[in-house]
Amino acid sequence: MILIFLGTAGSGKTTITASFGGYLEKNGNSVGYVNLDTGVKKLPYKPDIDVRDIITVEELMKEGYGPNGAIVESYDRLLSHADEILSGILELDEELDYLLIDTPGQMESFLFHEFGMRITSGLKEPLAAYLFGPDILRRPSDYCFVKFFAIMIDLRLGTTTVPVLNKVDLIREEELSSIRRLLEDIDYLNARLKLDPSMQGFLAYRICSFLPEVSPPVRVVYASAKTGEGFDELETLSYEHYCTCGDLT
Amino acid sequence: MILIFLGTAGSGKTTITASFGGYLEKNGNSVGYVNLDTGVKKLPYKPDIDVRDIITVEELMKEGYGPNGAIVESYDRLLSHADEILSGILELDEELDYLLIDTPGQMESFLFHEFGMRITSGLKEPLAAYLFGPDILRRPSDYCFVKFFAIMIDLRLGTTTVPVLNKVDLIREEELSSIRRLLEDIDYLNARLKLDPSMQGFLAYRICSFLPEVSPPVRVVYASAKTGEGFDELETLSYEHYCTCGDLT
Numbered sequence: 001m002i003l004i005f006l007g008t009a010g011s012g013k014t015t016i017t018a019s020f021g022g023y024l025e026k027n028g029n030s031v032g033y034v035n036l037d038t039g040v041k042k043l044p045y046k047p048d049i050d051v052r053d054i055i056t057v058e059e060l061m062k063e064g065y066g067p068n069g070a071i072v073e074s075y076d077r078l079l080s081h082a083d084e085i086l087s088g089i090l091e092l093d094e095e096l097d098y099l100l101i102d103t104p105g106q107m108e109s110f111l112f113h114e115f116g117m118r119i120t121s122g123l124k125e126p127l128a129a130y131l132f133g134p135d136i137l138r139r140p141s142d143y144c145f146v147k148f149f150a151i152m153i154d155l156r157l158g159t160t161t162v163p164v165l166n167k168v169d170l171i172r173e174e175e176l177s178s179i180r181r182l183l184e185d186i187d188y189l190n191a192r193l194k195l196d197p198s199m200q201g202f203l204a205y206r207i208c209s210f211l212p213e214v215s216p217p218v219r220v221v222y223a224s225a226k227t228g229e230g231f232d233e234l235e236t237l238s239y240e241h242y243c244t245c246g247d248l249t
Numbered sequence: 250m251i252l253i254f255l256g257t258a259g260s261g262k263t264t265i266t267a268s269f270g271g272y273l274e275k276n277g278n279s280v281g282y283v284n285l286d287t288g289v290k291k292l293p294y295k296p297d298i299d300v301r302d303i304i305t306v307e308e309l310m311k312e313g314y315g316p317n318g319a320i321v322e323s324y325d326r327l328l329s330h331a332d333e334i335l336s337g338i339l340e341l342d343e344e345l346d347y348l349l350i351d352t353p354g355q356m357e358s359f360l361f362h363e364f365g366m367r368i369t370s371g372l373k374e375p376l377a378a379y380l381f382g383p384d385i386l387r388r389p390s391d392y393c394f395v396k397f398f399a400i401m402i403d404l405r406l407g408t409t410t411v412p413v414l415n416k417v418d419l420i421r422e423e424e425l426s427s428i429r430r431l432l433e434d435i436d437y438l439n440a441r442l443k444l445d446p447s448m449q450g451f452l453a454y455r456i457c458s459f460l461p462e463v464s465p466p467v468r469v470v471y472a473s474a475k476t477g478e479g480f481d482e483l484e485t486l487s488y489e490h491y492c493t494c495g496d497l498t
Contacts, residue, residue: 008357009318009357009358010317010318041318058316061316066354067288067307067316067320071355072258106317106357107357108258108355108357117387138363141405142405145405148401149401151456152394155390155394155449155456198407200403200404203400203403203464204404206463206464213455214452214456215452
């Protein structure tokens with residue numbers, strides 16, 4: 001089973017790759033780790049495949065690139081190695097129970113770059129976990145943004161995508177229950193959006209009203225890479241996805 | 250008038266800021282330049298406001314951060330300066346005909362970070378130009394992705410967003426006319442999507458069928474920061490947006 005962790009820089013991909021992997025191993029599974037981030041300095045897990053063996057952002061910066069240019073250039077250069085990386089991943093997946101893929105620090109290096117599509121399109125039924133933090137959920141329209149963003153990932157990479165609210169250990173109980181309601185109860189979210197008189201609120205309302213028609217309501221996972229909360233749910237989802245090929249309603 | 254250039258690293262934001270600004274100045278306009286990219290090394294324009302006066306990614310990397318961590322940290326630190334940056338922008342906007350804002354190298358540092366929302370929500374009727382290159386348009390579903398991504402920017406930042414296909418100088422004439430048809434003729438795009446038997450194709454078809462209901466068909470600009478192609482259209486759009494407050498159908 002292949003699980004890809006995706007999310008913006010700082011969303012906790014690397015930490016959850018290590019801690020969820022540790023959880024799976026403790027439960028008796030064999031687990032492989034793939035690092036696709038050319039910019040990470042230290043990893044809290046031992047990667048079986050590591051793109052930094054081919055190229056790193058820091059090397060490119062020493063060649064004179066700025067940080068943004070170096071990130072883009074690193075994936076341009078990895079493109080010619082995409083087939084060998086993919087074969088390595090497929091081989092590991094045959095041998096092991098779980099394969100966890102930690103993606104580039106900047107999500108756009110994966111979503112918008114040919115490299116990300118080359119890797120994901122070669123995988124058999126991968127499940128993507130789209131990590132986001134509570135900090136991006138400030139207004140009702142942000143909930144609509146997050147839900148649609150998961151669908152955008154599906155559309156771009158062809159993966160089934162589960163939204164994972166990470167860092168729930170940072171949220172108080174009452175706040176979490178309000179977040180859960182806005183993420184799970186589409187009628188409630190729409191009622192809240194209807195009260196927003198801004199153009200943004202109106203756009204969010206139209207987009208969200210349409211959500212159930214575009215995509216079935218995929219479950220949201222509430223996780224903490226720190227405390228292990230939600231790991232049982234993530235394991236169940238990975239397994240269900242593997243058995244049912246993508247139906248996670 | 251404020252025009253914000255947005256797009257992934259390498260989409261040409263900085264180059265078009267300089268060359269479109271030069272074009273506007275040549276036509277007798279007074280133009281101001283704002284750089285919000287903490288990671289850029291050299292700018293081809295002279296910024297009136299430059300976030301690198303406050304913090305740079307390279308400084309943070311010298312403190313020990315990796316490139317991704319340094320990018321995130323730079324915007325975390327800029328957050329406490331958001332009000333002063335915003336006042337500076339509003340003051341310049343009063344004095345000048347055009348104000349061009351060049352955003353962070355990594356688009357997600359702007360779209361997903363509180364800093365981007367703080368800046369954009371304080372601006373009066375800004376127009377955002379969402380730059381993308383022909384390299385991300387490989388399959389019909391990618392056209393759907395790009396069109397919806399512009400709406401996602403609207404939703405997140407509350408800006409009116411114009412999709413700008415940049416680097417058209419790199420495309421052959423026949424290729425460009427095929428791209429234009431897929432970007433502009435939604436019925437044609439839907440007919441193509443209907444032929445795609447993959448899950449991804451089916452999702453794209455459902456999303457695209459719904460597009461006209463969510464958002465009126467905004468015009469697409471075909472531009473080249475190198476040759477100046479499309480600059481007249483971009484100028485017209487900025488002006489129309491300013492006069493009609495957002496109706497760019």
